[in-house]
Amino acid sequence: MRASLINVQLxxxxxxxxxxxxxxxxxxxxxxxxxxxxxxxIYEWIFRSIPALVLxxxxxxxxxxxxxSITPFLAAALALGLRSSAYQSQIFRGxxxxxxxxxxxxxxxxxxxxxxxxxxxxxxxxxxxxxxxWTNEFSSVVKDTTLAYxxxxxxxxxxxxxxxxxxxxxxxxxxxxxxxxFLVLTAAGNGLMGVxxxxxxxxxxxxxxxxxxxxxx
Amino acid sequence: xxxxxxxxxxxxxxxxEEVLKGVSFGMEKGETKVVIGPSGTGKSTLLRCxxxxxxxxxxxxxxxxxxxxxxxxxxxxxxxQIGFVxxxxxxxxxxxxxxxxxxxxxxxxxxxxxxxxxxxRTELERVGLADKADAYPAELxxxxxxxxxxxxxxxxxxxxxxxxxxxxxxxxxxxxxVLEVMVALAKEGMTMLVVTxxxxxxxxxxxxxxxxxxxxxxxxxxxxxxxxxxxxxxxxEFLNKISELYGETx
Numbered sequence: 001m002r003a004s005l006i007n008v009q010l011x012x013x014x015x016x017x018x019x020x021x022x023x024x025x026x027x028x029x030x031x032x033x034x035x036x037x038x039x040x041x042i043y044e045w046i047f048r049s050i051p052a053l054v055l056x057x058x059x060x061x062x063x064x065x066x067x068x069s070i071t072p073f074l075a076a077a078l079a080l081g082l083r084s085s086a087y088q089s090q091i092f093r094g095x096x097x098x099x100x101x102x103x104x105x106x107x108x109x110x111x112x113x114x115x116x117x118x119x120x121x122x123x124x125x126x127x128x129x130x131x132x133x134w135t136n137e138f139s140s141v142v143k144d145t146t147l148a149y150x151x152x153x154x155x156x157x158x159x160x161x162x163x164x165x166x167x168x169x170x171x172x173x174x175x176x177x178x179x180x181x182f183l184v185l186t187a188a189g190n191g192l193m194g195v196x197x198x199x200x201x202x203x204x205x206x207x208x209x210x211x212x213x214x215x216x217x
Numbered sequence: 218x219x220x221x222x223x224x225x226x227x228x229x230x231x232x233x234e235e236v237l238k239g240v241s242f243g244m245e246k247g248e249t250k251v252v253i254g255p256s257g258t259g260k261s262t263l264l265r266c267x268x269x270x271x272x273x274x275x276x277x278x279x280x281x282x283x284x285x286x287x288x289x290x291x292x293x294x295x296x297x298q299i300g301f302v303x304x305x306x307x308x309x310x311x312x313x314x315x316x317x318x319x320x321x322x323x324x325x326x327x328x329x330x331x332x333x334x335x336x337x338r339t340e341l342e343r344v345g346l347a348d349k350a351d352a353y354p355a356e357l358x359x360x361x362x363x364x365x366x367x368x369x370x371x372x373x374x375x376x377x378x379x380x381x382x383x384x385x386x387x388x389x390x391x392x393x394x395v396l397e398v399m400v401a402l403a404k405e406g407m408t409m410l411v412v413t414x415x416x417x418x419x420x421x422x423x424x425x426x427x428x429x430x431x432x433x434x435x436x437x438x439x440x441x442x443x444x445x446x447x448x449x450x451x452x453x454e455f456l457n458k459i460s461e462l463y464g465e466t467x
């Protein structure tokens with residue numbers, strides 16, 4: 001089904017939004033002080049509380065009321081991406097906080113600025129620690145892309161509905177196809193993340209096949 | 218007087234507890250000074266106040282002509298000139314030994330990768346770890362990790378290196394290799410301020426021993442003088458105790 005490619009496009013867009021915003025929110029929560037940390041926590045609370053469907057409707061029907069036109073794709077990518085960013089932020093926050101404080105101290109003691117230390121020392125380690133939790137979030141948002149059909153987005157699920165509405169006898173077949181598409185997508189995604197995890201494993205610290213608690217001292 | 222490092226009346230409190238109650242001393246270029254004293258006397262805090270990892274509440278610190286404690290001083294520029302060796306090494310665990318040594322020259326000084334790599338290899342060789350360049354910290358022994366962290370400090374061509382109990386986290390049989398590197402550095406004329414209980418090291422290379430207790434410097438002087446004629450009974454008592462503990466007799 002060609003429509004599944006559209007789901008993949010939406011997935012890529014929402015994961016990218018979620019990753020970038022999620023990282024920012026996590027950094028603000030850990031290093032942002034009371035003010036920015038507070039804003040980041042409110043943001044996270046809002047986007048983790050509101051059901052995905054409600055967010056989709058808000059992003060699709062909201063902007064036109066202010067005279068801003070929005071495509072179903074953009075509305076879905078933003079709604080689901082920002083929602084995912086709230087979840088991803090907590091994965092990253094946990095990872096950042098389990099990097100020993102000595103790492104930051106050592107970086108600062110050599111004359112690196114705080115921002116430089118975060119990007120050169122803390123995040124490269126935190127992202128590695130995040131991979132297992134992040135894979136989980138990934139396989140959850142893959143399926144969320146089907147929700148986009150409610151805003152008229154032409155993705156797999158919507159196509160399946162169209163088929164099942166017009167040819168009732170094909171309904172089961174259509175939904176089984178949708179299920180297959182997601183079995184493949186999830187397997188491909190997890191496989192890819194497995195490769196990433198192996199590629200970036202730190203020798204001696206992370207043993208193959210198991211993630212040791214040692215990195216979380 | 219052009220001292221390399223001047224520490225003047227430094228105070229630091231954590232909550233209601235005053236850890237440093239006015240510490241002053243100076244260091245000439247090329248000197249090695251050893252700071253000793255019971256735990257909880259503020260020795261580590263003193264080192265951290267020097268490079269402002271912990272900001273002092275009162276008092277001033279100068280590196281050469283520049284006041285480190287002044288709020289308008291670019292602290293990153295100062296820190297780039299002061300090496301810091303931690304008790305727990307604090308090597309960056311996602312980088313190889315080589316990566317650890319070359320990261321600061323690259324990211325702080327903007328050195329090119331090839332040049333920084335060359336420099337890092339030289340410094341690793343200096344601490345006897347040329348063959349471990351590609352090993353990650355978790356694959357190295359404690360002694361090797363600490364030597365990498367010394368190489369990491371050296372790669373910035375520091376004016377001064379601060380050592381915060383560099384051998385206290387090591388197994389006894391690994392202490393020697395680290396001290397050996399430090400002794401060589403002292404003899405090459407590196408300026409070093411070392412918090413340690415290794416009296417053998419202090420006797421061998423220290424120009425002065427600073428004995429601290431309860432947040433103040435009780436006494437300071439050349440090792441020979443402190444060992445044979447301490448002015449304060451407490452100094453002699455403490456020296457005897459750690460000499461016993463660390464198997465140092467004469």
